[in-house]
Amino acid sequence: MTTRKRQKLTTPFLLLIVMSGLLLASCKSVKEYQKNKLNDSEMSLSGRKVEKTELNFQSYREGASGANGGKIGGGCGCN
Amino acid sequence: MKKLFLSVIGMYIGILASFSQGKQPPDSSGYPSRKLSFEEANIVSSYYSQDGNNSAVTGGIGSEKLTDIANVFDLKVSMYDRRHRKHSFTGEIGIDHYTSASSDKIDPKTISSASHADTRFYPSFGWTMENEKRGTTVGAGVSYSSEFDYQSLGVNVNFAQKTRNKNGEFSAKLQAFVDQVTLIYPVELRSGSFGEDDDYATTGRNTFAGGLSWSQIINKNFQLLFDGEVIYQQGYLGLPFHRVYFDDNSVHVENLPSTRLKIPLGIRANYFIGDKFILRTWYRNYHDDWGINSNAVQVETVFKLNPFLSVTPFYRFYQQSAADYFAPYQEHTGADQFYTSNYDLSKFNSNFFGAGFRIAPPQGVFNIKHLNALELRYGHYLKTTGMNANIITMNLKFK
Numbered sequence: 001m002t003t004r005k006r007q008k009l010t011t012p013f014l015l016l017i018v019m020s021g022l023l024l025a026s027c028k029s030v031k032e033y034q035k036n037k038l039n040d041s042e043m044s045l046s047g048r049k050v051e052k053t054e055l056n057f058q059s060y061r062e063g064a065s066g067a068n069g070g071k072i073g074g075g076c077g078c079n
Numbered sequence: 080m081k082k083l084f085l086s087v088i089g090m091y092i093g094i095l096a097s098f099s100q101g102k103q104p105p106d107s108s109g110y111p112s113r114k115l116s117f118e119e120a121n122i123v124s125s126y127y128s129q130d131g132n133n134s135a136v137t138g139g140i141g142s143e144k145l146t147d148i149a150n151v152f153d154l155k156v157s158m159y160d161r162r163h164r165k166h167s168f169t170g171e172i173g174i175d176h177y178t179s180a181s182s183d184k185i186d187p188k189t190i191s192s193a194s195h196a197d198t199r200f201y202p203s204f205g206w207t208m209e210n211e212k213r214g215t216t217v218g219a220g221v222s223y224s225s226e227f228d229y230q231s232l233g234v235n236v237n238f239a240q241k242t243r244n245k246n247g248e249f250s251a252k253l254q255a256f257v258d259q260v261t262l263i264y265p266v267e268l269r270s271g272s273f274g275e276d277d278d279y280a281t282t283g284r285n286t287f288a289g290g291l292s293w294s295q296i297i298n299k300n301f302q303l304l305f306d307g308e309v310i311y312q313q314g315y316l317g318l319p320f321h322r323v324y325f326d327d328n329s330v331h332v333e334n335l336p337s338t339r340l341k342i343p344l345g346i347r348a349n350y351f352i353g354d355k356f357i358l359r360t361w362y363r364n365y366h367d368d369w370g371i372n373s374n375a376v377q378v379e380t381v382f383k384l385n386p387f388l389s390v391t392p393f394y395r396f397y398q399q400s401a402a403d404y405f406a407p408y409q410e411h412t413g414a415d416q417f418y419t420s421n422y423d424l425s426k427f428n429s430n431f432f433g434a435g436f437r438i439a440p441p442q443g444v445f446n447i448k449h450l451n452a453l454e455l456r457y458g459h460y461l462k463t464t465g466m467n468a469n470i471i472t473m474n475l476k477f478k
Contacts, residue, residue, distance in 0.1 A: 016346055016362060020303065027297050029244050034299045037351040041452075042359075042381045042389060042437070045294050045304040045347055050435065050454045050474040053125040053149045057470060058431075061129075061462070063399050063424050064365035064373035066288075066308045067345030073233070073256040073286030073312070 111159040118155040118167065119451070120477040125149045131422075131466030136185060136265075138322040138330070139408040139420030143466055144180035149173065165209040169220075175199040185265055185320045199226040203233075214241030214248075228261035228279075246296040256286040262319045268332055284314035300351040310341040323418045324409045331411075333419045335404060341367040357381035370403035371424065379435075391435040393458070401426040422464050433458030439476075451478035 030038070037043065047055070047069025055070030066072045131143035153171040160166060178196040207218035215238070222233035239250040262280045290308040297303060314337060321333035345363040352358060359379040366372050379393040402424040404417040411418040435456035444450040453475055460468040 020305070020346060023297055023303065024295060027246065027295060028299075030246055030296050030299045032245070035296075037300055038296060038302055040351065040357070041439075042357050042383075042391075043302065043349050043351060045302060045349060049121050049123050049153075049476070050456045050472050052123055052151060053127065053472055054456075054458060054470055056149070057127055057129075057147075057460075057468065058397075061423055061460075061466070061468070062373070062397060062429070063367075063369075063371040063402060064341075064343060064363070064375065064397075066310055066341060066343035066365070067290075067306045067363050068343075068361065072254065072288050072308065072310050072341075073231075073258070 111163065111165075113159050113161070115156050115158045118157050118478075120154045121152070122475045122477075123149075123151040123472065125470055125472040127468065127470045129460075129466060129468035131462070131464065133422035133425075133464055133466065134180075135318070135321040135333070135419070135421035135423070138324040139422060142180040145177060147175055147177040149175045160208075162210075163212070165211065167207045167209070169205040169207075171203045171205075173199075173201040173203075175201075185263060197227045199224060201225070205235075207237075214243075214245060215239065222256075228263050229258065231256055231258040233257075248294045250290075250292045250294075252288075252290040252292075254286075254288040254290075258284040258286070258314075260284055260315050260319070264319050264332055265322050265330070267330065268322075282315040284312065284316060287311045302349055304345075304347040306345040306347070308341075308343050310339075310343075312339040312341075313337060317419065318421075321419065321421055323411055323420050325411050325413060325418075326409050327413070328409065331418065333421065334417050335419055336369070336417055339367060339369055341365070355383045357383070365399075369424070370401065371399055373397065373399035377431075387438060387440045389437045391437070391456075393431075393433060393435065395429075395431040397429045397431070399427060422466070425464060427463045429460060429462045431458055431460045444475075449477050450475060452476040 052070075055068060059065040059071045125148070127145075127147040127149070129143060129145050132141065133139050134141040134143045151171060151173040153169060155167060155169045157165055157167040176196070176198045180195070201222065201224040203220060203222035205218060205220035207216055209216045217239075218237045220233075220235045222231075222235075224231040224233075233254065233256040235252060235254040237250065237252040239248055241248045259281045260283070262282060288308055288310040290306065292304060292306040294302065294304040316337065316339055317333040317335040319332055323331045323333050325331065343363055343365040345361065347359075347361045349360075350358045357380070359377075359381065361375075361377040363375045364373075365375070375395065375397040377393065377395040379391050381389050381391045383389045402419070404415075404419050405422075405424045405426075406415075406418065406420065407425075408420055411420070433456065435454060437452060437454040438444055439452035442448070444453045454473070456472045456474075458470050460470070
């Protein structure tokens with residue numbers, strides 16, 4: 001992997017970090033009674049049950065894994 | 080297969096039995112009940128099928144045809160202790176049954192050998208203790224996974240702390256997996272005469288992972304999650320039945336380094352637009368010391384047709400560079416120290432798209448009071464190497 005390629009791959013992530021920093025700076029304090037939309041089950045930030053087996057097959061069929069609530073080890077399942 | 084279906088039926092009956100006890104009466108003291116109470120249970124069933132022409136078992140050529148039926152059942156119960164801390168206990172049992180055309184090529188002299196199909200069984204148990212007043216959660220868990228040629232034992236501990244205004248949460252997690260790989264080599268590379276019932280040697284593979292995450296509410300419609308992990312693996316990281324053909328047509332067993340360091344960094348952002356749309360996005364950047372660099376992005380749009388019914392089309396794009404040790408069929412040479420022809424470690428892009436459907440009526444799905452939600456999801460997966468797959472999943476949620 002050349003340095004140029006590595007830079008090309010990390011640039012989107014660095015851009016995202018900068019954008020997220022700007023977003024975090026604009027945070028507003030939200031009271032419990034204002035969280036009806038945030039508490040909607042489809043707004044959940046944690047792993048969704050229906051995606052569990054999808055994440056498993058992706059971790060087997062792709063070289064990358066992790067940071068998505070899916071498998072990072074344990075059990076092979078490779079064929 | 081018969082055993083598998085009987086197990087699933089057993090789980091359904093188990094859930095129905097758990098409801099027969101009814102709900103705990105409220106505690107008249109005003110304090111939360113200290114009796115164990117049912118929170119939710121889920122049944123996730125999926126059918127997966129794939130095909131392609133780059134099987135690692137046959138050195139990067141040959142059928143990748145595989146089907147997998149997965150059933151996962153989980154149950155969550157909770158109780159409060161004397162200090163009003165909430166203890167949640169989660170038990171999960173998973174059973175996968177798969178058939179694989181390439182596994183049958185480990186010993187091609189046999190026709191439909193025992194290796195053409197296998198069942199994986201994976202129970203786990205978790206505990207968390209939440210102090211709602213302080214906004215802290217601590218937890219621990221154990222897991223086990225067993226299939227014919229692979230056993231795994233896992234442990235994990237986790238900690239979470241909410242911010243004072245409860246708009247943010249920091250989480251930390253440590254995980255370890257101690258695995259045993261059974262050394263089943265391709266038949267032509269075995270020393271001596273092994274049969275189906277011989278005792279094979281085993282070797283170890285360990286995985287250690289540490290993860291940090293930060294979730295933050297931006298406003299009453301928008302929230303974010305940053306997620307980073309460091310994963311270190313050591314031991315036998317290849318698979319003994321993966322063949323590699325060198326340029327002189329000699330056949331070898333895949334040989335990979337005995338350590339691997341992976342660093343995935345992810346961000347998830349969910350936005351509620353108006354009253355009927357939710358935009359769910361996810362992005363991950365990944366590096367490892369085998370030379371794989373990857374980016375993945377997923378976008379899902381939830382259309383709420385009414386408060387209880389939604390449709391969710393989704394699209395995921397993934398790209399990765401090849402591992403330093405990958406080369407296709409007959410392209411490795413005797414000078415290579417490490418070698419594999421496993422196309423999961425090659426350079427490729429993939430596209431995954433499909434849609435989900437969710438129904439959660441207040442009177443219960445099909446008027447079954449405790450059947451809180453039914454979710455169906457279908458996805459089609461395409462790799463630029465030619466491999467393609469389909470997966471259909473159903474989630475039944477009981478509450």
